[in-house]
Amino acid sequence: MEAQKIKPFTVFLCRCSGACIVILEKCPTQVTKYSTMGTILLITAVMASLSGGYFFFTAFRQIYLAIAFGMFWGVVIFSLDRYLVTSMGVNQSKKFINVLPRVFLAICLGIVVAKPLELKLFEHEIKTELANIKNQLHGEMRSSNAEIAQMDSTTRRLENEKGRLHITLSEKKKELDNSETDYYNEIKGKNSTTTTGEIGIGPEAKRKNNIRIQTEKEYEKLKEKVTLREKEINDEMKDLHQKVKDRDKNLQGEAENYEGPLAEIEALSSLTSKKIILKLANIFLTLIFILIETAPVLVKLSQTKGLYEELLEAHEKENIKNIQGNSDFQDYEKKIEEKRKKSQYNGEVIYDEQIKNKIWRRKTEFDLEVIEKQYNNRLQKLENENLVQQLYEEIIKSLKTEELFDIKRQ
Structure with missing residues (x-):
């Protein structure tokens, strides 16, 4: 066929x-x-x-x-x-x-x-959803701005508190200054409505000195308290401002860069x-x-095994067998060549050539027998398929012709 x-x-x-x-x-x-x-x-x-x-x-x-x-x-x-x-x-x-x-x-x-x-x-729907997500991010930014406004209100309240503390501290400072002035006027003997007019440290001067010392302690304590409170307020305000600033920056970056395949x-x-x-x-x-x-x-x-798969499998097996046979023949031919170089008699060389030709003819006959046996087995399974029968006869005929031609040529 x-x-x-x-x-x-x-x-x-x-x-x-x-x-x-x-x-x-x-x-x-x-x-x-x-x-x-x-x-x-x-x-x-x-x-x-x-x-x-x-x-x-x-x-x-x-x-x-x-x-x-x-x-x-x-x-x-x-x-x-x-x-x-x-x-x-x-x-x-x-x-x-x-x-x-x-x-x-x-x-x-x-x-x-x-x-x-x-x-x-889904490109259109995805773009709409991306716009909605960006709007949500902007909404979070607006919420962040509301937090900033609330923080500013808290800051003003804290600033007012600091102002009141400074006023209290100033009043205490003024009280301390008055007590010191009154004390020094007393020991100098100056006449006033608050002094006795006696020079030196008398009972009245000692009393006024105690008042001055107590007022100074109260002032230092109040000053320390105001300083500590101011530091706490400043640190708290700084942290709040930084957090809101960082959040606003991150949300702004997400809103602007929210695109690409991962976002989609x-x-x-x-x-x-x-x-x-x-x-x-x-x-x-x-x-x-x-x-x-x-x-x-x-x-x-x-799928089941069809004609193509059968022929492909047979072709692969034949190639493997030929490769193995050629390898054995080449190994023996190599040995003959080595022996020919060492041989001193032409008769021995001729004898080896005859052996090689016999092996080749035997190999060819064996190959044909194996191929015929394989195809006979397949034909028993596919005896109703005339296509396989014709293909088999054609392949066997071509193989025998080629092998006999090779033998005659040798």
Whole structure:
């Protein structure tokens, strides 16, 4: 049976799914499956590119860098998706322990791709919510200003208290000055309404001195109290002013800089917590992207072994066997070459050449027997499929022709 030619664009889609085109051309019924899988991978990569580019532009506002990052992100997602599909064989897909990490990774990729596109789809609602959040921050600033006004009222009250303390202190100072003047006039013997007119320290002078000393103590005590109270008031007012100033500065900075992808994600979270419709729409959109991302893996998980998989498995086993056989033959040929260099008789060399040719012919006959046995076993399972019968005869015929040609040439 001759291989059917596949259209170039279909070949591109099949290559996206990781299929071997040479084998797939001999299985025309399998082309649709792998081209569809490649289409899903390609669409996911394009959506990931748009998603990553928009997210980068939202963060940095650089259009060219956003385009470059979007292309890079699309290639990354495409490579990961293609790896998930190509690394999971049909037999391996039946093992749950091997499938689970791939499904989990596909779900994570779906969420990563979906989030930036969600921000774009709900852009209008997000901008409205961002404005509301900024207004709330400004409202907290106005509340802060009210606290400042209340603090100013408290400050004025404390200032009045300090003024009263200063007045009391001034009165006590005046009283101290009068007691000192009266005392010194008494000991100098000056005549006044408050002195006796006697010079020296008499009983009256001692009494007035005691009054002066007591008044001075009261003044110092009152002065210390006023100074301490003033310091407490000043420290308290300074702390209040600094706290309000720092809070106002922080709120102002938050209100002005409340933008970017993180702010939009927070706004979207706030919206979904308030409105059940938006929450359901957000969940539904995320599930769509997860379904798109996991679709190739789920298809690979649910598919059965077809003609393409049979031929691919046989091709891989044949390659492994040929590699092993060629390796053994090359090792023996190397030994012959080494022995030829050491050999002193041409007859021994000719004998070794004959042995080498016999081994090669035996290897060829053994390879043909193994291939015939393998395909006979498969044909017993697929005896009703004429397509496999024709393909088998063609492959066996071509292999025998090539091997016999090699033997005659030697």
